[in-house]
Amino acid sequence: MKIQVPQGATEVRGAVRIQPEESVYLLSFVTSEQAAEAITEDLHPDYPLATKGPSSSSLSGDGFEHLGLTPPQELKSVRTTSACPPCVGDSRRRHVQGIEIHIGEVTDHRVRVYLAAY
Template identity: 55%
Template sequence: MSACSGPDTDEHHATDGRTSRWDENAGAPEASAFMNVTVPEGATEVKGAVQINPQEDIYLLSFVTGERNAEGIAADLRPEEPLNTKKVDFPPDGELFEHLGLAEPQTLKGARSAGACPPCVKDDRRRKVQWIDIYVQALGDDRARVYLKAF
């Protein structure tokens, strides 16, 4: 048997390497810690999850807060461009936020988005994070839902 034997070896089978699963013991606190994002005091509908993947795990965090807080969180993540409502021409990548009982942010009319690359901007607070997708959906009454997806 060669070192590159097929996926039938016990070691390879235990960590199949081809499937994703939700970490049942991880939620908003773990996602918040990974992204180094503090959920604002008074935020509601705080939800989070961690999807374990063969390549890289995906951390999701969402909450409702004041629009000013939402803007501040987005700015603190140091996105490459300011939040904007540019049309997204690609479908959502899976049903990640659906796992939290939320619509996928790419499908929300008027949701503003940006992307942040912590290593690109030398954000040492987020050394372990390769990328963060940021979405802010205005809800009215000075409230906004923040969606964060990081890996």
């Protein structure tokens, strides 16, 4: 994904989920709201972060659960968007077709960022 984990981020976890059609790359960490929004903007999202209810349509499936985390699709009031690096000419991520971005509140000043790329 070529994501720079913010300085001061905690609970950093990542994995590659090997699937028959394509691999899914997972990355999660806890950081400040400002850092999460800066990462989102750097990914050139398809649309602004929006609060959604729980959804089962995540690429990550149970991958985050395997990392010991509540999957983003099970969170309440998670903000979600997606990015298509090839669509916006992001050459840093030319080997990634799409990225899901989920941001869930941990405390008043910290959020958990979930990234799933394929």
